[in-house]
Amino acid sequence: MTEESEPLDPLDLQIESRNQRRSAGRLWQLVRRSTRLVWGSGRLLFVGLLVVQVIAALVLAGQVLVVESFLSAVLELGPGGGVPTVLVAATLGLAGLMAAAALLDSVRGSMSRFLGESVARRTYQDVLDAATAVSLRHFESASFYDRLQRVEASATSRPFQVTQALLGIVGGLAATVGVGAVLAGIHPVLLPLLLLGGLPMILTNRRESRREFQFMVAQTPRQRQRYYLSYLLTTRDEAKEVRAFDLGGPFRSRFDELYARYLADLARHLRRRLALSTVGNLGSAAVLTGTLLVLVTLIGRGAVSVAQAGAAIVAIRMLQGQVQALLRGMQSIFEAGLFLSDVDQFMDLAATARDEEEGDPAPPTFGEITVEDVRFSYPGSATEALRGVDLRIRRGQVVALVGENGSGKTTLAKILAGLYDPSAGAVRWDGRDTRAYSRVSVRDRVAVIFQDFVRYAFTARENIAFGRATADPDGGRVDEAARRAGAADFLEALPAGYDTILSRMFKGGRDLSGGQWQRVAIARAFYRDAQLMILDEPTAALDPRAESALYDSLRSVLAGRTAVFISHRFSSVRAADVIYVLDQGQVVEAGSHDELMAREGMYAELFRLQAAAYLGDPGVPQAR
Structure with missing residues (x-):
C-alpha cells in the first residue's frame, strides 16, 4: 500500500509562497484559473458584468471629452452674450454621463456580489466534496485540520475576492484604454508617464500579498484553538460541564490570551504592510507629480490649450484611479492565488484518495473474512495500534x-x-x-455503529434512514428497523412520531435519553441492511434489562447476517460464536466463552474481575 502523504505544514507553505515565480506568466496563470472559476459559476452574469464594465469605461472616456467641450465653450463666453447651445449641450451631456456612471456602478455592485456568492458556493461545494472524500487517516492529523480551516475560509472569501479583482482588472483595462486614448490625443507623452506611476505599486503589492498569506498560515493553529474555546463556551452539550466545574472563567481567560496574541501579531503585520504600501504610493505620487509638471510645461509652451489642460487633469485623475484599481486587482489575484493554491492542494488530497479507493465492485456477500498479519499506525504516532492481527469471521457468525x-x-x-x-x-x-475492491462498495456492504455515534438534529425518521441515505426514506424499513432495535415504542410516542426533530435546538424538537439514542443508532445499522454489522459498544448506554434483551434477540434480529461487536462487558459476549481477546494491538486469545474460561488466560482473568465487581467475591466462579 502507498502511504498517504501528509498535508504541508505551515513552514512548507511559507517557503512555497516565497518561491512562487514573480512574473507576468504567473499573473496570467492566475487570471486564467480565476476566469474558469467565475465562468463556470455564472457565465451569463459574468458576460453581463463585462458588458457593464466596458460601458462604464466608455462613459468615463466620454466625460473627459465632454469636459473639454464644456471648458472650450466656457472660455469662449463673452459678456452679455447669453448661454450658447453648445454649452447647454455639454452641461447636459456631462450631467447625464455622471448619472449613468453612478447607475452603472450600482448595477455592477449588485451583479458582482451575486456572482461572487455563486463562485463561493461552487468552490465551497468542491471543498465539502473533498473533505468527505479524503481518507479518514487524514483526520488524525493536526496539520490537516489547519489546512481544512484555511480552505473553508478561503472557499467563501477568496473566490469573491478573485471575482471582484478580475472584474476590476477588466474595468481598469477598458477605462485605461478609453481614457488613455483621450489623454494621448491631448498629448502623446502624458499617457506613458502616467502609466509609469503604477510600477512602484507593482513591486510592493506582490510583497504585501505574500506577507498576507504567510500571516494567515502562521495564525491558523491559534485560530483553531480560539474557535474551539468559543465552541466550548457556547454549545449545549458542553454547557452543563462548563458550569458544573466552573470552567467559564478559565476558558474565557485562555480565549482572551489567544485573541490578544492575535491582535499583537496583526498590528505588527499591518505595520509591515502599511510600510510597503507607503513606499509604493509615494513612488506612484512622485511619478504623478512629474506628469503634472510636464503638463504645466506643455501649457507654458502652448502645446496644450487651457481647455485641453482642464480635460487632461480630469483624465489624469480618472486614469490614476483606474490604474490603481488595475493594480489592486492584480494584487488581489496574486494574494488570492496563494490561498486558492492551498485549496487546490487540498483538492489534490481528495483526488489521490479517490484514485486509491478505486477498484472492482465488492461482491454482494461473502463466505469468509480473514484478517492476515494486519498492522496499523496512526499518522504521527511511533507506536503501532495493531501489530500483526490475525482472525477469521465466517458468514452468519457473531464475533x-x-x-x-x-x-x-x-x-x-x-x-x-x-x-x-x-x-x-x-x-x-x-x-x-x-x-482490490472499490472502498465505497466495501463500505456499502457494512453497517457500523460506533460508541460515539452521531446524534443528528433531524427527524427520528431521518436519523434511522441515514443508515442508507436516499432521497426518500422507506417508511416500512424505518418502522421495521426501529422495531428490531426496540426503539419503535418511544419514537411513536413523540409529538410528531417519527417526524419529530430529535433536538431541542430547533422548534418543536425533543431530546432522547442516552439509552434511547443508542437504540436509534442501532436501528440505523439495521436499516442499512448490510451483510456485515459492526457494533462498537452497542449497549453502553442501556440498562441491564435492555442490554440482556438486546443480546438475547441478537441472532434473531440479525437474520443470518454476520456481526462483529465490541464490548467491555464480558458477560455480554458469552453467546458469541468466537471471542477474540486483544491486548496492546495483538490477538492474544481466541475461542468460545467456555474454551477461553477453561484456558485460564487473560479472558478468564478479566471475566472474573468483572464478575467480582458485581458479586463482591473475587473467588466466585463464572455463571454457566
Missing part, C-alpha cells in the same frame, strides 16, 4: 472483540469496515484483498 482500553478493538473495527486501509497485512473477503 466479539474484547480487551482493555487501547488494545486496538475500535481500530480493527474501522479496518474491517473499510474506513482505514491497513499499513501492512491484508483483509480478505473469500481470499481476495479488499483493497
Whole structure:
C-alpha cells in the first residue's frame, strides 16, 4: 500500500509562497484559473458584468471629452452674450454621463456580489466534496485540520475576492484604454508617464500579498484553538460541564490570551504592510507629480490649450484611479492565488484518495473474512495500534472483540469496515484483498455503529434512514428497523412520531435519553441492511434489562447476517460464536466463552474481575 502523504505544514507553505515565480506568466496563470472559476459559476452574469464594465469605461472616456467641450465653450463666453447651445449641450451631456456612471456602478455592485456568492458556493461545494472524500487517516492529523480551516475560509472569501479583482482588472483595462486614448490625443507623452506611476505599486503589492498569506498560515493553529474555546463556551452539550466545574472563567481567560496574541501579531503585520504600501504610493505620487509638471510645461509652451489642460487633469485623475484599481486587482489575484493554491492542494488530497479507493465492485456477500498479519499506525504516532492481527469471521457468525482500553478493538473495527486501509497485512473477503475492491462498495456492504455515534438534529425518521441515505426514506424499513432495535415504542410516542426533530435546538424538537439514542443508532445499522454489522459498544448506554434483551434477540434480529461487536462487558459476549481477546494491538486469545474460561488466560482473568465487581467475591466462579 502507498502511504498517504501528509498535508504541508505551515513552514512548507511559507517557503512555497516565497518561491512562487514573480512574473507576468504567473499573473496570467492566475487570471486564467480565476476566469474558469467565475465562468463556470455564472457565465451569463459574468458576460453581463463585462458588458457593464466596458460601458462604464466608455462613459468615463466620454466625460473627459465632454469636459473639454464644456471648458472650450466656457472660455469662449463673452459678456452679455447669453448661454450658447453648445454649452447647454455639454452641461447636459456631462450631467447625464455622471448619472449613468453612478447607475452603472450600482448595477455592477449588485451583479458582482451575486456572482461572487455563486463562485463561493461552487468552490465551497468542491471543498465539502473533498473533505468527505479524503481518507479518514487524514483526520488524525493536526496539520490537516489547519489546512481544512484555511480552505473553508478561503472557499467563501477568496473566490469573491478573485471575482471582484478580475472584474476590476477588466474595468481598469477598458477605462485605461478609453481614457488613455483621450489623454494621448491631448498629448502623446502624458499617457506613458502616467502609466509609469503604477510600477512602484507593482513591486510592493506582490510583497504585501505574500506577507498576507504567510500571516494567515502562521495564525491558523491559534485560530483553531480560539474557535474551539468559543465552541466550548457556547454549545449545549458542553454547557452543563462548563458550569458544573466552573470552567467559564478559565476558558474565557485562555480565549482572551489567544485573541490578544492575535491582535499583537496583526498590528505588527499591518505595520509591515502599511510600510510597503507607503513606499509604493509615494513612488506612484512622485511619478504623478512629474506628469503634472510636464503638463504645466506643455501649457507654458502652448502645446496644450487651457481647455485641453482642464480635460487632461480630469483624465489624469480618472486614469490614476483606474490604474490603481488595475493594480489592486492584480494584487488581489496574486494574494488570492496563494490561498486558492492551498485549496487546490487540498483538492489534490481528495483526488489521490479517490484514485486509491478505486477498484472492482465488492461482491454482494461473502463466505469468509480473514484478517492476515494486519498492522496499523496512526499518522504521527511511533507506536503501532495493531501489530500483526490475525482472525477469521465466517458468514452468519457473531464475533466479539474484547480487551482493555487501547488494545486496538475500535481500530480493527474501522479496518474491517473499510474506513482505514491497513499499513501492512491484508483483509480478505473469500481470499481476495479488499483493497482490490472499490472502498465505497466495501463500505456499502457494512453497517457500523460506533460508541460515539452521531446524534443528528433531524427527524427520528431521518436519523434511522441515514443508515442508507436516499432521497426518500422507506417508511416500512424505518418502522421495521426501529422495531428490531426496540426503539419503535418511544419514537411513536413523540409529538410528531417519527417526524419529530430529535433536538431541542430547533422548534418543536425533543431530546432522547442516552439509552434511547443508542437504540436509534442501532436501528440505523439495521436499516442499512448490510451483510456485515459492526457494533462498537452497542449497549453502553442501556440498562441491564435492555442490554440482556438486546443480546438475547441478537441472532434473531440479525437474520443470518454476520456481526462483529465490541464490548467491555464480558458477560455480554458469552453467546458469541468466537471471542477474540486483544491486548496492546495483538490477538492474544481466541475461542468460545467456555474454551477461553477453561484456558485460564487473560479472558478468564478479566471475566472474573468483572464478575467480582458485581458479586463482591473475587473467588466466585463464572455463571454457566
